[in-house]
Amino acid sequence: GAGVSQSPSNKVTEKGKDVELRCDPISGHTALYWYRQSLGQGLEFLIYFQGNSAPDKSGLPSDRFSAERTGGSVSTLTIQRTQQEDSAVYLCASSLGIAVGNYEQYFGPGTRLTVT
């Protein structure tokens, strides 16, 4: 079956511009996560959505970062006024739910963001 998909696969943007990154989770998965992978910081949690509950935004590094999930499916991560330190690979993952046994997170291929 189809896995987690992300678009675009690569994005180069100028410092100060806004960017939107998209994630399509696996069909039927109620939980969706955003992480980023950078050379200096490794893999870091950003934000997590579960069903209709309020998202856990505790990993967002600044208020320039926001995310939404429409209709319980597709999610968009938006970075406003991008900075060079935002350059990283942004990974999306989804899981069937949050109960034990449903915890396994399936990762997408990522979006490589380069801020020049």
Add this chain to the structure above:
Amino acid sequence: AQSVSQHNHHVILSEAASLELGCNYSYGGTVNLFWYVQYPGQHLQLLLKYFSGDPLVKGIKGFEAEFIKSKFSFNLRKPSVQWSDTAEYFCAVTGGVTGGGNKLTFGTGTQLKVEL
């Protein structure tokens, strides 16, 4: 906050050598433990997971890991590595006494190179 330590950043082995990668986490309580692998140019994939029960868990491709609660450890092992095991390996944890819900806290990763 929960943290994960991977002690080996780069490991080089010859084919058929045995592998052990260390992983320690900081907070006890109820934790779920994972090893993920990222082959060159590919997505993060789950190797194995521990939720409860037998502390020795077996994953794909001949990998296994042992959960030792008293040592806060979840080391990854493989008796005989192959060239195709060349990849980056990440240990990850959810839960722990400080909570954290379902978000994965990752270690910094271990780059494994297997030489012919």
